[in-house]
Amino acid sequence: MFEIVVITVIKVSVVMMAILTGCAYSTWLERKVLARMQNRVGPTYAGPFGLLQPVADGLKIIFKEDLVPKNAEKVMFALAPIVTFVPAILTFAVIPFGADRILFGHHVKMVISDLNIGVLWIFAVTSLGIYGIILAGWSSGSKYSLMGGLRASAQMISYEVSYGLSIIGVIILANTLSLTEIISKQSSDSIWFFENWYIWKQPLGFFLYLTCAIAETNRAPFDMAEAESELVAGYHTEYSSMRFSMFFIAEYANMLAVSSVGAVLFFGGWNGPVLPSILWFLIKVFLFMFFYIWLRATFPRFRYDQLMSFGWKVLFPLALLNTMVTAGFKMIK
Amino acid sequence: MTLDLVIFIISALTAIFGALMMIFQRNPVASVMYMILSLVSQAVLYMQLGALFIGAVLIIVYAGAILVLFLFVIMMLNLRQTEDMDSDSTPISKLAKFLVSGLLFLEMLFVVRGSYFQSSVETGLLSPQIDDFGSVESVAELLFTTYLYPFELTSILLLTAIVGAVVIARKPSNEDPVEILPFDSDDDEFKSAKAAE
């Protein structure tokens, strides 16, 4: 028991550190990649290749004034960033990031918690993430915040249904809700190490997952919540300093989370030859993150009514069709 | 005192605290937040009994979906601060409130006394799991074989709810401060607007 406690404390602290560092460097990556795609150089002054930019940003933000608008509802206003941040972090509790290892004579599982309802856990935690956004929009006492919060929450719930449905195809194939088992069912010993990845059997499911995940995390081209040309900055218009940056940390943590879940469900998680398993996992997550940024550089923003009808009239029927066809094929076999 | 007991006491007290604060709050949005707090702690209690699936569903459906609807309704009616709800209630309705809540309390007492879980089986998040109890597989097994008809009837219930929601949302009324937009092209207002164009 004591052994478990010690291992847990170390493991959770390391993962937490990794998430926060990952979030910080995702901002750097985004700025650098976007700059390259637009023929600019991006951050260069702070450290080599601008690598110290996230640190500089963080320090600067901490020393900024924390503004609370006069007609804000103070308690809710303070609560909103925390309510956004905590669910974003909790998603990582069930994501396996490497194969089991023996470290210092102890058998260590490379996952925080091997919960046997892992997929449901992710779904549950994602559904709680919406409250921070509604609260922020509601409590700020500003029109832009309210509109941004409302739009964001309506968008998130519209895409959450299809998000859940797109995962069900994988569950039908794997017959389990545990992420560790889903990964082990995708492993393969042959030279074609990727032959059992679910992306081959669930191409439509993957497309749906990706689209809904981008909408769930409020990213371009679905970044209706913070459409700066219409709503200033959406639900976090009135926030400043560290509270403002907490929304951003939560957004990047959410992006990392859906990227990891996508890698686990459709790309075999940490499975891969030669390289260590953790590295494989990080490579897959990195590719997802790169894709996110690439999308932002490529696509213009959807119009709000297009976005809602796309979610309900295209993605939802497609996701349902994908589920039933997958089940039907499995019955025939 | 085991860690399990500590978790139980904390989450049970939080659930009760959340429920009480939900009632006593004047601000409806704060009420909803307290209700979420209460529901999440109840989900922890379910999980302590080994019912992982039910706990997850409680969070997904209640905390994650139904309370979003509550929030939207509160925003739709724009209830920043509730007025004194009690001012226009007659003595009879006051009495009825006390009677009904008293009855509910008694009922709850009986249920707790005649509780099914009086065995000495050790339950808790941190104790070993009992067989397959409460797992997704066992719930699914029951739901799709023994309770097949209730399951299929649920879909009829949901269908009714869908129809009801659509009908209520498009019914225009004059006292209602909420702006209701014409859904249908056969709406008179819409037609006349079109004709004017």
Place this chain on the structure above:
Amino acid sequence: MFEVFFPILFLFVLAVVIALIMSGLSVFIGKRTKLGKKDEPYECGVEPVGNTKEPVPVKFYMVAILFILFDIEVIFLFPWAVISDRLGMFGFIEMVVFVVILLVGYFYILKRGALEWD
């Protein structure tokens, strides 16, 4: 079960503590200057017009109701997907009936135009 839930518990506590520290940092460290106009809600530099007391359109409520209904459907699909192999053809037909009944509702919504945004 200890090794399953203790880490989640610890992660939760750690996340809350970090969130509290982060949102507290600027409150204590950041400097403060008091200016009357600074506390006004942001409106591109002009005097704020109107307020946030406007009621929200009924469409959002509609979306929330539809979300609940279809969310419940998804919740039923999860356990079914886990044991779909064991249930076999019978379970498949069972779910097809369930989904078809809900699809009737879905097409009704489409027909009445409840998903139209202006």
